[in-house]
Amino acid sequence: MNPLLLDNETNQHSEDKLKTTIFQQIDTVLTAPLYDEKSEDQTSADTGSEKHELTTGDSETGKLTIEDDHYEYIKGPKLYLVMLATAIVYFLIMLDNTILATAIPYITSEFHSLLDVGWYGSAYQLACSALQPFGGKIYSNFNSKWAFIIYLILFEVGSAVCGAASSSTMLIGGRAIAGVGGSGLLNGTLIIMNSCIPPHRQPGRFPVGQLGIAFGPLIGGAFTEYVTWRWCFYVNLPVGGAVAIVLAFIQIPDLIKKPKLRNVFQNAIIDFDLPGFVLFAPSAIMLFLALQYGGNQFPWNSQQVIGLFCGSGANFIVWLIWERHQGSNAMVPLAMIKQRVMWASCVAALFLSGTMFITAYYLPIYFQTVRAATPFISGVHVLPNILAQMILGIIAGGLIQRVGYYPPFVILGAILNATGCGLLSLLSPHTSTGKWIGYQIIFGAGRGLAMSIPVLAVQNHLPKYMIPASMSTLVFLQNLSAAVMTVISETILTNSLRDIIPLDAPGVNPQAVINAGTTAAALAQAVGQDQLPGVLWAYSHALQRIWYFAAGLAVPPFVAGWCFNWDNVRQKAMKDKEAEVSNKE
Incomplete structure (x- = not known):
């Protein structure tokens, strides 16, 4: 019998097959195991799977409770197909974060929508961050593979809407739909990977994601210059569709046992913390609207x-009170946030993500507007910081395994990040190539050293039962930071142009410049x-004011770096490995 199922649940599943109501049939499809119930020896012979010790699920809640059962991982061609499919999705999500950067100047020129630049990134990030805490709960209660495919379909629909957009408003709406889908894809790839292979044998998928970040501006620039910016979104459709088809025909085991569909809906309000979401979402939306409208549609006062x-602040306070009342069922359990390593990681992740997205969006604007570069060339110009981040991230991972301590990497990374962002304020229409390459390498290296530390710290120092919620919280804060910081940066840019244009270009109407878009050709035509x-x-x-803002955001991670636990990760890993060997013996 399959080791993940209890006898009574097996019998119940057999009875469900004989029932004919629509609800019961749906229940069977979504919650039934994705493999036949055979003896352990027969299953291993048929699939070539390997057995590992894993905690099993409670029959009602689906939570991990027992630590002496065996879990069977898939292997062979099916494993490689699943790993390839999830790696491609991870690549697409990372690509989507930066591919739009080089296309934004042309989009604003076509739609005459400079005021909406912040929303092109923020609409995606806001939807993604608002719904991301639900991702862990969705994957805990529904079949992981089908939940992942549904998220992927939503992402594909949003990409199609963006590609076919006839207005800036339609583009923003498509980005929001894509964000809803993206909210469950990154954590979904992690969950599916952990369901298929043991952690110590997981292939290097994160470098693939880093390649998505690195080549986003380059691919986006090539599409924009030689085809059309719409292919920045259309490229997701055939690739994502192929991934969905492949996964649909592969049986992927669930890491934990899932509750019956009927129980999921009966306990949805409590288990999914729906009141918490209803309180939080308006707070985030009102905050975004205030930042977007301030100084643009309406004066700040x-x-x-x-x-x-x-309204945002008041609603947020009510949400905090509710979260405290919910305790362990909260979207963000306060007991977890009180852990020193957790709040230090949250601070570091929040501000590091903010600086990354600010430079990702506004460096291409500098090159295409101030330096009159084409989209493709601007994508080439921003590669120094992204490649530096990728390379130093890989080096940092190796060094941490040797040194054993990770706080120094956060501290040094924050210093380099702040220094590099500050040096960007020296950029002008005549800055030499060597200087703007050097500035980018400095802050890219800093982020490479520090970006992975929050996740590593949480995994090594929080109790195991807190890991899923902590991962969701970190990803949530990164998405929220990206959304908020890009909107603030856009507000800084438009308000600064209104102040500075009368000084640097007397006689030019600032609003005409703002409406013209962000390519040098469009500006020349307008003025x-x-x-x-x-x-x-x-x-x-x-x-320059945006670069000052980014440099300021790079300072809090430096302070947070000193608050991390100064424990030797290398020694802890060796002890865990020795304990694992002892358990097997």
Whole structure:
């Protein structure tokens, strides 16, 4: 008998097959095991799977409770197909985070929508961050493979809407739909991978994701310049569709036993913390609207903007009270946040993510606007920081295994990140190539050293039962930071242009520049060649304020770095390995 199922659950499943109601048939499809119930010897012979010790599930809640059962991982061609499929999805999500950066100037020129630049990234990140805490609960209660495929379909639908967008509003809506799908894909790849192979034998999928970040600007620039920016979204459709088809025909075991569908819906309000979501979502939306409207549609001191800020804050306080009341069932358990390693990791992840997305979105604008680079060339120009981040991230992982301590990497990384972002403020229309490459390498190296530390710290120091919630919280904060910081940066840019253009380009209407878009050609058409040099200097000076903002965001991780646990990770890993060997014996 399959070791993950209890006898009474097996009998119940056999009885369910004989029932004919629609609800019961759906229940069987979504919650039934994805493999036949055979003896352990027969199963191993048929699938070539390998058995490992794993905690099993409680018959009602699906939570891991027992530590002496065996779990069978898949192997062979099916394993390679699943790993390839999930790695491709991870690549697409990471690609989606940066591919749009080089296309934004052309999108704003086509739709005359500079005021919406912040929303092109924020709509995706807001939807993703608001729903991401639900991802862990979805995968805990429903079949992992089908939940992953549904998330992927939503991501594909959003990409199709973006590619076919006829207006800036439609593009933003498509980004929001894609964000809903993306909210369950990154954690879904982790869950499926852990379901298929033991942790110590997991292939290197994160470097593939890093390649997605690295080649996003380059691929986006190539599409924008030589085909159309719409292929930045259309590229997801055939690739994602192929992945969905492959996964649909492969049996993927669930890491934990899932409750019956009937029980899931009966306990949904409590288990999914739906009131918490209802309280949190309006807070985030009102905050975003206040940041987007402030200084653009309405003055900062207007009743609309002030009301949105107050409403967001008040709702957030109510949400915190509710989360405390919920205890362990909360979206973000407060007992977990009180752990020193957790809040230090949250601070580091929050601000490191913010600096990464600010530079990812606004460096291409600098190159395409101030330096008149094409989308493809601007994608090439931003590779130094992304490649530095990828390479130093790999090096940091190896060094941590040798040194055993990770706080120094956060501290050094924060210093380099802040220094590099500060040096970006020296960029001008005439900055030499060596300087802008060097500046990027500095802050890219800093982020490479520090970006993975929050996840590593949480995995090594929190109790095992807190790991799923802590991972969801970190990803949630990274997405939220990306959304908030890009909106704030857009507000800084547009308001700075209104202040600086009268000084650097007297006689030019600031609103005409803002409406023109962010390519040098569009600006020249809007203001004329004689006024273009002054406008480019105004853009350079306005971007300086964004670089100052990014440098400021890089400081909190430096402080948080000193708050991490100074325990030797290498020694802990050796003890865990010795304990694992003893258990097997």
